[in-house]
Amino acid sequence: xxxxxxxxxxxxxxxxxxxxxxxxxxxxxxxxxxxxxxxxxxxxxxxxxxxxxxxxxxxxxxxxxxxxxxxxxxxxxxxxxxxxxxxxxxxxxxxxxxxxxxxxxxxxxxxxxxxxxxxxxxxxxxxxxxxxxxxxxxxxxxxxxxxxxxxxxxxxxxxxxxxxxxxxxxxxxxxxxxxxxxxxxxxxxxxxxxxxxxxxxxxxxxxxxxxxxxxxxxxxxxxxxxxxxxxxxxxxxxxxxxxxxxxxxxxxxxxxxxxxxxxxxxxxxxxxxxxxxxxxxxxxxxxxxxxxxxxxxxxxxxxxxxxxx
Amino acid sequence: xxxxxxxxxxxxxxxxxxxxxxxxxxxxxxxxxxxxxxxxxxxxxxxxxxxxxxxxxxxxxxxxxxxxxxxxxxxxxxxxxxxxxxxxxxxxxxxxxxxxxxxxxxxxxxxxxxxxxxxxxxxxxxxxxxxxxxxxxxxxxxxxxxxxxxxxxxxxxxxxxxxxxxxxxxxxxxxxxxxxxxxxxxxxxxxxxxxxxxxxxxxxxxxxxxxxxxxxxxxxxxxxxxxxxxxxxxxxxxxxxxxxxxxxxxxxxxxxxxxxxxxxxxxxxxxxxxxxxxxxxxxxxxxxxxxxxxxxxxxxxxxxxxxxx
Numbered sequence: 001x002x003x004x005x006x007x008x009x010x011x012x013x014x015x016x017x018x019x020x021x022x023x024x025x026x027x028x029x030x031x032x033x034x035x036x037x038x039x040x041x042x043x044x045x046x047x048x049x050x051x052x053x054x055x056x057x058x059x060x061x062x063x064x065x066x067x068x069x070x071x072x073x074x075x076x077x078x079x080x081x082x083x084x085x086x087x088x089x090x091x092x093x094x095x096x097x098x099x100x101x102x103x104x105x106x107x108x109x110x111x112x113x114x115x116x117x118x119x120x121x122x123x124x125x126x127x128x129x130x131x132x133x134x135x136x137x138x139x140x141x142x143x144x145x146x147x148x149x150x151x152x153x154x155x156x157x158x159x160x161x162x163x164x165x166x167x168x169x170x171x172x173x174x175x176x177x178x179x180x181x182x183x184x185x186x187x188x189x190x191x192x193x194x195x196x197x198x199x200x201x202x203x204x205x206x207x208x209x210x211x212x213x214x215x216x217x218x219x220x221x222x223x224x225x226x227x228x229x230x231x232x233x234x235x236x237x238x239x240x241x242x243x244x245x246x247x248x249x250x251x252x253x254x255x256x257x258x259x260x261x262x263x264x265x266x267x268x269x270x271x272x273x274x275x276x277x278x279x280x281x282x283x284x285x286x287x288x289x290x291x292x293x294x295x296x297x298x299x300x301x302x303x304x305x306x307x308x309x
Numbered sequence: 310x311x312x313x314x315x316x317x318x319x320x321x322x323x324x325x326x327x328x329x330x331x332x333x334x335x336x337x338x339x340x341x342x343x344x345x346x347x348x349x350x351x352x353x354x355x356x357x358x359x360x361x362x363x364x365x366x367x368x369x370x371x372x373x374x375x376x377x378x379x380x381x382x383x384x385x386x387x388x389x390x391x392x393x394x395x396x397x398x399x400x401x402x403x404x405x406x407x408x409x410x411x412x413x414x415x416x417x418x419x420x421x422x423x424x425x426x427x428x429x430x431x432x433x434x435x436x437x438x439x440x441x442x443x444x445x446x447x448x449x450x451x452x453x454x455x456x457x458x459x460x461x462x463x464x465x466x467x468x469x470x471x472x473x474x475x476x477x478x479x480x481x482x483x484x485x486x487x488x489x490x491x492x493x494x495x496x497x498x499x500x501x502x503x504x505x506x507x508x509x510x511x512x513x514x515x516x517x518x519x520x521x522x523x524x525x526x527x528x529x530x531x532x533x534x535x536x537x538x539x540x541x542x543x544x545x546x547x548x549x550x551x552x553x554x555x556x557x558x559x560x561x562x563x564x565x566x567x568x569x570x571x572x573x574x575x576x577x578x579x580x581x582x583x584x585x586x587x588x589x590x591x592x593x594x595x596x597x598x599x600x601x602x603x604x605x606x607x608x609x610x611x612x613x614x615x616x617x618x
Contacts, residue, residue, distance in 0.1 A: 035473060040498075041481040044473050095436060100428035119409035120484050123432065127404060128477045130436065134443045135468035141461045148457035152450045155464070159444035164344060164353050168437045172350040175429050189349075 015299040019062060022075070026061045027053075029079045030086065033136055047117045047125040048132075052090050055108035059231070060085040060202040063224070066300070067206030070286075070293050071216045077143055078209045081154055084137035085202045088162050091129035092171070092198075094122050101175065102257075106250065134159070140209055147211065154205040161201035170194025174259075182260035190260070192225070195232045200224030219285045223297065226282035230275045231304050236261040237271055238309070246309040279305045324608040328371060331384070335370045336362070338388045339395065342445055356426045356434040357441075361399050364417035368540070369394040369511040372533070375609070376515030379595075379602050380525045386452055387518045390463055393446035394511045397471050400438035401480070401507075403431050410484065411566075415559065443468070449518055456520065463514040470510035479503025483568075491569035499569070501534070504541045509533030528594045532606065535591035539584045540613050545570040546580055547618070555618040588614045 030052060037046045061082035065075035075082075097104040097112040098119065105115050114122035137158060141151040160166060170193030173186060182190075203224040207217045236254065240263055244251045254261050263271045282301045286294040339361060346355045370391035374384035384391075406413040406421040407428065414424050423431035446467060450460040469475060479502030482495060491499075512533040516526045545563065549572055553560045563570050572580045591610045595603040 039473070041473075041478055041485065043485065044477065044481045048473070091436075095432055098429075098432060100432060120407075121481075123404055123407060123409060124477055124481055124484075127400075127435070127439065128473045130439055131468050131472040131477065135465055135472065138461050138464040138468065141458065148461045149450065152447050152457045152460055155447040156444055159440050159447065163440040163444065164348070164350075164357070164437045168353065168433055168440065169350055172353045172430075172433055175433075176350065176352065 013295050013299055015303050018296060022062045022065055023058045026058045026082060026086065030083050033080065033083050043121060044124055044128060047113055047121050048128055050116055051094050051113045051125060054110050058086055060089050060198060063199065063202040064206035066297055067203040067220050068210040070289055070297055071207050071210055071212035073210035077146060078206045080136045080140040081205055081209050084133040087129045087133035088198065091126040092167060094126040098122060146209060150209050150211055154208045158201050158205050161197040166193055166197030177260050179258045184265060187260050187262065187265060191229055191232045196225060196228035199228035199231060215288065219288050223282045223285040226278045227301050227304055230278040233262050233271050233275050234304060234307055236263050237268060275305055322604050322608055324612050327605060331371045331374055332367045335367045335391060335395065339392050342389065342392050352430060353433055353437055356422055356430050357437055359425055360403050360422045360434060363419050367395055369398050369507060372508065372511040373515035375606055376512040376529050377519040379598055379606055380516050380519055380521035382519035386455060387515045389445045389449040390514055390518050393442040396438045396442035397507065400435040401476060403435040405480065407431060455518060459518050459520055463517045467510050467514050470506040475502055475506030486569050488567045493574060496569050496571065496574060500538055500541045505534060505537035508537035508540060524597065528597050532591045532594040535587045536610050536613055539587040542571050542580050542584050543613060543616060545572050546577060584614055
């Protein structure tokens with residue numbers, strides 16, 4: 001069956017090819033919107049493209065596009081913002097992998113940026129991606145029927161979610177708590193900030209840039225907080241019991257580094273139970289949308305629950 | 310004599326106290342707009358404030374405020390953008406000082422961020438400042454009589470100037486050319502990108518956010534390119550012959566690291582001559598403004614030429 005995200009009324013969404021299609025669109029847009037690898041100085045542009053195109057699910061940009069669609073707008077309307085979100089995610093991975101941070105040699109099945117290039121290039125590639133992210137998000141104002149004031153609002157919520165009151169704040173707590181006993185409250189703070197904040201912001205920003213109404217934006221924020229946490233918990237479960245080959249990264253690393261995770265604190269069964277609850281809560285938040293509009297995000301929530309990579 | 314930047318028609322500007330007054334205003338605004346050091350996780354907020362308030366001339370925010378004033382608007386109108394520019398500058402210093410980059414232990418007379426804290430905190434503090442910078446710039450849209458579309462334009466030109474087609478691109482060439490012979494063309498590229506781009510963007514952004522007309526914005530861009538390069542050349546001269554105590558940082562480091570600089574390539578006399586030419590060119594660009602309006606930026610150009618720190 002042909003999957004057409006623009007016209008899902010007539011289809012019952014098969015989520016895997018649906019996500020695949022959106023991923024292709026994001027990849028194409030990223031290729032178009034990013035500087036070419038021959039632009040001087042070429043080393044940094046090669047490093048940036050190396051990390052961005054080293055794989056990845058494109059979850060954040062896909063959520064951004066889906067948020068525009070569910071609120072009755074097109075995915076095209078928010079594509080530059082979606083790409084910006086992926087660049088913020090990629091920069092955070094490059095810096096997290098640095099020797100002074102998590103010191104990881106592989107990511108998505110290939111050498112990390114500082115291994116494939118060198119440490120200074122990796123620091124600068126991360127800096128460059130974060131900067132380019134905001135340039136892309138700001139450029140969304142050029143798209144037809146997008147208000148500058150909506151772009152400014154999205155930029156503010158994304159930068160807040162990416163900074164010390166969001167992703168960076170979560171990473172600080174993560175690094176500080178390595179090898180230490182962590183309280184359930186600190187663990188929750190870490191999860192909600194390190195991954196949850198940017199995932200939530202991806203949904204919110206998509207709706208805000210598209211021009212959705214407040215009630216819809218609010219529901220998507222709630223949905224985002226639930227699936228964001230569920231996504232992190234399944235990540236931790238996969239790090240314990242997942243298939244390293246499928247995931248393209250080492251497993252068991254949280255255990256060997258004594259990382260604070262939900263399964264380490266509560267066990268796998270309790271964690272799976274928690275994921276189930278979060279997914280149901282996320283789906284309930286979508287009730288205010290028409291069922292045919294909300295079907296993809298409902299199915300995506302289930303997909304996150306059952307993913308194996 | 311009382312210096313009043315809002316009412317300089319009645320005074321002949323004495324540039325030193327004039328800059329001092331603007332610096333005070335920038336410092337006050339930075340303190341107000343940045344998260345408090347007790348906000349959790351406090352380590353990162355302490356690190357951020359440590360680096361931002363470790364001194365510094367606040368040249369970029371001051372240029373931004375002066376650009377608003379010369380085009381007939383108030384400095385208050387562009388203060389959040391001015392602060393964002395200083396945060397971008399500070400982040401670049403923190404990352405430049407890292408062991409994998411220039412590996413500097415002192416900056417502005419005090420230990421660098423990774424020395425006062427640790428390397429991972431320094432990487433994250435830089436990331437956080439760059440992120441916060443864009444949040445502040447976006448927040449400028451809240452100020453009375455500022456259009457969202459002007460803020461979006463400023464955001465785009467600032468991110469372009471800070472990224473691989475600007476500051477980061479210059480830093481890449483700087484690091485790649487350390488200890489190597491560099492061509493005059495590569496040296497010019499480095500200077501125009503590493504310092505010039507953000508200085509020029511500071512002037513342009515101030516005028517754009519304030520709502521200045523295109524001709525004024527263009528003149529300020531030309532002025533910025535000239536004083537930006539002059540600033541870098543005087544920096545290189547001071548690194549060779551300056552007073553380390555006055556500057557709060559080591560001198561002679563370019564020589565010992567075999568850094569490519571204009572004085573290293575052409576000698577100090579030729580460099581001073583070049584600075585003189587640039588300053589005259591910068592001042593000529595200001596002819597389209599009324600003399601009483603342009604006096605501060607004319608005097609600032611001379612001040613840059615004759616600075617000893």
